[in-house]
Amino acid sequence: MKRFVLAVLLLALVAAGGAAFVAWRDLASFRETPYGDPEEKVVVVPPGASARVVIRTLARGGVLSDERTAWRYFRYVKRDPRAFRSGEYAFAGPLRPDEVLERVFRGDVKLYRFTVPEGLRMEEIAAIVARSGLAAEAAFLEVARDPAVARGLGLPYANLEGFLFPDTYSFPRGASARAIAAAMVARFDTEYAKAEAVRAPGVSLDRGRVATLASIVEKETGREDERPRIACVFHNRLRLGMPLQTDPTVMYATMLRTGRWSRNITRTDLLTPHPYNTYTTAGLPPGPIASAGAAALRAALAPADCKDLYFVSRNDGSHVFCPDLACHNAAVQRWQVEFFRRSAR
Template sequence: MKRLLSLLLVVLLVLAALAALAGLAGWQAWQWWRAPLPLAAEPLVFTVPPGATVRSAAAAAVQAGVPVDAERLYWGWRLSGDAPRIRAGSYAAERGDSPQRLLQKLVKGEEWLESVQLLEGWTFAQVRAQLAAQKHLQSTLGALSDAELMERLGRPGLSPQGRFFPDTYRYGRGLSDLALLRQAQQAMDRQLQTAWDGRDPQLPLQTPEDLLKLASIVEKETGRDADRPLVAAVFANRLRIGMRLQTDPTVIFGLGERFDGNLRKIDLLTDGPYNSYTRAGLPPTPIALPGRASLLAAARPASSKALYFVARGDGSSAFSETLSEHNRAVQRYQLSSTK
């Protein structure tokens, strides 16, 4: 009997030891599951393609440099119960992320987003170059002419100049450049419509397209927010009385690659569709991407009778109602500075 009791005691002690070991292992597993991964660098970006298995997703994370055993990560994700809900996309392991947090990102679709910036005043050629330089943006525009591109965007027959709102756009890896342009186009549509809806009833413009053209000129003429409504007023006043706009940026745009940084008198005298010194009215198309401030300024110019302005040399402009006043301002701010 004593021998039986001794044997039973040994068995109980062994079971207790195994339970303790199992508890310790479980505690260690729980700690690992919630503990930040020791990343040597961040972010570590990896892609989960459509239809990927949990195992391949774990392998992709490890291949990107996440310092964990792929098999252990796989089982951790699988045993959580959330693994079947992972979504395709690009994800990043960042400082403080645990195996559990990584899985949450994949389940919630918290993708790692790249960014690209389109700047106020850019031509479409500059927009194309910016998009082509993005490593993780799928390139589809290279073989398309401007006309073909606009047809794919649903605007056949329109120039791409000025059609895309200048802003910073975030995108997941693999998005196409055409899809991003569509986002920028829709953003410009919204901004233009808002400006048009709030326009001055006396504005000498017939369509939102006219407003876009005028805003693009304002954008190129000044980078000073306080001057934008006054610059817009000058051009609105000229349009109202049938005076030519006589603005250098339209001429420069018309010269294209022929412009070498020096606008000459012959350039102002040579007629062309964008020469606002030889032709009346607005140019055939916008000449640049106008920002929100320029759109709003063009829609509601300042209350001013000014017909002229000249740069002071400090980023601001001097505005005049008469040619004689303007000539004095030119003498003061430009000709005197060249002596």
């Protein structure tokens, strides 16, 4: 009888050992076998979800090959079930289970990116943010135009115009319009601090007026090498009390006055008084007209050393600079009147 019992126990142990080996082999195979096709799959892990729900969500989302095996594997590796982080995750296979699980443990959520070029207005930036899918255009504009938001972010004006720094940004799904705007203003502050470090001794403009002048410089030229000299022209005009007479401010004034944006400046636009029209109003306008980049900020604070008071476009992106009206008139005759006369033939 004892021999029979011992034999049964031995068989049970062998069977258990065999089952354990098979289970271990299955888990080892599961661990080492990548799964999933190259197409991106987006899985949302809800807040407060249990580890079992997270595993089920990943399996049903096509990221893990088998829910039951995945759950056994999760328990085998003895991870803290509270370690999973909620959020929206993107997976493109084939991926091993550890690659999937570690991503959710770390909270490497899917990010949405957008790029803001230099020289754009709030309305144009809002449209770019909206295309990324992060925030509706109207919601972003509401934040950008809110005096309370501007005040809370430490800005000197009643809106965020000129302080939404041009750059590439990445945010997870659910980022609020205010959080996005605040990050852009923070980037402005970082770049402004760098520009402040090279401020020329004779430049006394405060932060708001620097942002304003930089926005005009940004709109006047796309050439980085010309920005310090164009800034010099405007500094010279400000010092002498001359009107800046810069066309981008006229377009901005017309937009504020009429509600429409146009690059075509009419005689009425030039002659209609407005705080942003630098043909009719002396000094800098009451705020920025666009978001300037780092080079324009540096130029506004560290302009070139020049005696120029005028510049005229060569119609190729570059400009002719002049210290007096005679030189300016000659440049206008050559690069505007004669140039377009030849072009019309």
